[in-house]
Amino acid sequence: MSGVSARIVLAQRGIDLEVSAAEGEAVAVLGPNGVGKSTVLQAIAGLVRPDSGRVQIGDEVVTDVQTGVFVPAHRRGVALLAQRPLLFPHLSVVANVAYAPRCRGVSRRAANERARQWLDAVDAGHLAERRPSQLSGGQAQRVALARALAAEPRVLLLDEPFAALDVGAAAALRATVRDLLRRESRTALIVTHDVLDALAIADVAVVIEGGRVVEQGPVRSVLTAPRSDFAAGIAGMNLVSGIAGPGSLHTSWGLELAGTGDVAPGTAAVALFSPAAVAVHTESPRASPRNVIATTIADVVLRGDAIRIRGADLPDGSLGLAADVTPAAVLDLGLEPGRDVFFVVKAQEVGLHAAPHRTPRTAPGGPSDVR
The missing domain is CATH 2.40.50.100 (RNA polymerase II/Efflux pump adaptor protein, barrel-sandwich hybrid domain)
Known part of the structure; x- marks a missing residue:
């Protein structure tokens, strides 16, 4: 595991900001729709090339526009979990989770064993032989989380992972993510607009408005004494x-x-x-x-x-x-x-x-x- 720091500029989208997460730290990236939250994760994951800027994961620079460095997404050691699980429909649950280890050359048997371990870790071991079409929304998202973790990422990126779930499923998966991050001391960035996500999972909150960071600090400080319009709106509780x-x-x-x-x-x-x-x-x-x-x-x-x-x-x-x-x-x-x-x-x-x-x-x- 390792920390991450990113300086990202995308002129056409009006984004000019810096975000970081120390090793083993969970950072919530908050803000209204359309301000660049998801773009930040995509730039860290290598799915978007910034106009200028630099992304470093641990000791490795994976993006540096000035020097021309741009490490492909599959070599960055990050895993991105979004609102939609995006499971392979033709594969079983265990085969979906085993996919990343198999891509790294792990034997089928060892990959399946690892996949079952991660499924158990997210309380989805009993779903191993099902197909994605047989899963509920909450179950599919648990499998997607197990698949992301099976890739053994240096940084876990979560983009509104609970937004499409009902209240009960979201609460259960939120607790699972929280426990996993603590137990594994994993570095994570979670994009969200839900105060419960930040409270339950994150150590630090970063608020983005208009493509800029307008507020950052410990979650409790940001949510109890907000200094930005968005934070004040969600932290009115x-x-x-x-x-x-x-x-x-x-x-x-x-x-x-x-x-x-x-x-x-x-x-x-x-x-x-x-x-x-x-x-x-x-x-x-x-x-x-x-x-x-x-x-x-x-x-x-x-x-x-x-x-x-x-x-x-x-x-x-x-x-x-x-x-x-x-x-x-x-x-x-x-x-x-x-x-x-x-x-x-x-x-x-x-x-x-x-x-x-x-x-x-x-x-x-x-x-x-x-x-």
């Missing part, structure tokens, strides 16, 4: 980190949030809920089955047709929780900075999700040095 319990999240400062989600108790997790789901009370509700969080109002800001009430920063230093209320509520309750209030949210509005265990690197100059 309240986010609380802690340790999962049975149907709940426990923070280091003693807060317990009830919620819903399939997260193993005792593991790192985050709770996500919308500011629109939060009610603001000036007195603590009595005998309430809902989550009640005491806070002090830090800010009151107009956001469209609603007023966003922002609480004080959380004890772990992350951005305070937010509630969206009506202008009438602000006036009736006298909501203003400095007032002590209670944020109340129903358990069914709180989603519990697994969170990365690894400590991400800090971007040069701080958590978010590119604005």
Whole structure:
């Protein structure tokens, strides 16, 4: 395994940016449609020649426009997993996964053994003898992941790999990818517009807008204190980190949030809920089955047709929780900075999700040095 760094310029597409991932690091590349996210992966994979720039994987320069270096895609040691599995329809599942080892000269028997190992690793061993036409979307994508890993890539490139799956299949495959990347310490870049992909899989987030990197840093920093329009849009959710319990999240400062989600108790997790789901009370509700969080109002800001009430920063230093209320509520309750209030949210509005265990690197100059 090895890290990757890329400087890519494509004038016709308006792309001029740099991205990198350290060895064993997972980086989420975020941004709206059409800003060049997938093109970045294609340039790293050798499927697109930049007008100028340089791509290095480990110690090897695989693209250098100035010196004329351009290593063919099949010799770069990368694997690209996209939205569509693109399995060979005439081959069995195990033959699909064995294809890459066979292309490298591995014997049929050894390649099939390796393929079955990777199928087991992605919980698809029972599908080995099926044809792609007999697979569901989630099953096919698991097989495609096993095929990518069987190629033993130095860098794994994931281009919206869960976008075409239903919610249940996406959550299951997301967990599989997360566990594999951690267990194998693999370097990966994942293009996505889904906050859950970034939270569950990545260490670092890079936000692209208009073909430029406008924000980068540890995932938590980017999603809790966004400095770009896109990050602010997808990170409008309240986010609380802690340790999962049975149907709940426990923070280091003693807060317990009830919620819903399939997260193993005792593991790192985050709770996500919308500011629109939060009610603001000036007195603590009595005998309430809902989550009640005491806070002090830090800010009151107009956001469209609603007023966003922002609480004080959380004890772990992350951005305070937010509630969206009506202008009438602000006036009736006298909501203003400095007032002590209670944020109340129903358990069914709180989603519990697994969170990365690894400590991400800090971007040069701080958590978010590119604005």
